[in-house]
Amino acid sequence: MPKVIHFEFGADDPERAIKFYQDTFGWEITKYPGNVDYWLVKAGNEKEMGINGAIIPRPKDWKISNSISVPRIDEYLERIEMHGGEVTTEKMAVPKMGYVAYFKDTEGNVLSVFQPDENAK
Numbered sequence: 001m002p003k004v005i006h007f008e009f010g011a012d013d014p015e016r017a018i019k020f021y022q023d024t025f026g027w028e029i030t031k032y033p034g035n036v037d038y039w040l041v042k043a044g045n046e047k048e049m050g051i052n053g054a055i056i057p058r059p060k061d062w063k064i065s066n067s068i069s070v071p072r073i074d075e076y077l078e079r080i081e082m083h084g085g086e087v088t089t090e091k092m093a094v095p096k097m098g099y100v101a102y103f104k105d106t107e108g109n110v111l112s113v114f115q116p117d118e119n120a121k
Contacts, residue, residue, distance in 0.1 A: 002068045002069055002070045002071075002076070002113075003068065003069060004051065004066045004067065004068055005051055005067055005068070005069040005114065006051055006052065006053050006054070006066070006067035006114065007041075007051060007052075007053030007054070007064060007065070007066050007067070008053055008054045008055070008056055008064065008065045008066075008067070008112075009041075009053065009054070009055050009056070009063070009064050010056055010057070010058030010059055010062055010063050010064065010065075011055050011056070011057065011058055012057075012058050014037065014039060014055050014056070014057055017055050018039055018055060021041065021055070025043070027041050027042060027043050027044070028041075028042040029041050029042070029055065030042075032054070037056060037057050038054055038055075038056055039054060039055045039056075040052070040053075040054055041053045041054055041055060059110075061110065062109075062110040065102070065110050065111055065112055066111050066112075067100065067111070067112045067113070067114045068111060068112070068113050068114065069113075069114055069115075069116065070113045070114065070115055071115065072115065073091055073099050073100075073101060073113055073114070073115035074091070076113045077091065077101055077103070077113065080103045080105075080113070083106075084106045085103050085104060085105050085106060086103060086104045087101060087102075087103045088102045088103055088104055088110070089101050089102040093120040093121055094114075094120060095120055095121055096118055096119075096120060097116065097117075097118070097120060098114055098115050098116040098117040098118075098120050099114070099115045099117060099120055100112050100113070100114045100115075101113055
């Protein structure tokens, strides 16, 4: 059964948001390698319950997004549309990690589906 595995906070000022979360909660935040505006968030001890995530420049239509792990992304993109959701991006490779695509659910919430695949390019 697919489950939530990652969060993304949108920020008008990512540097300000990074400082806030580091200073307030002590989260470890590091820039993702490459020329992208994406900062990985380690939100707590790995032995505790919870998920990690990222901070990104705020897309215009949302503030936070959760990623749902799926075994076959193409199948789930079809299922999203079949059940009244709207796929808002094409499937994108996250090199050496997998594939991601964003969608809106029937209530307008923006989320993503993620298929792990170490061979993604």
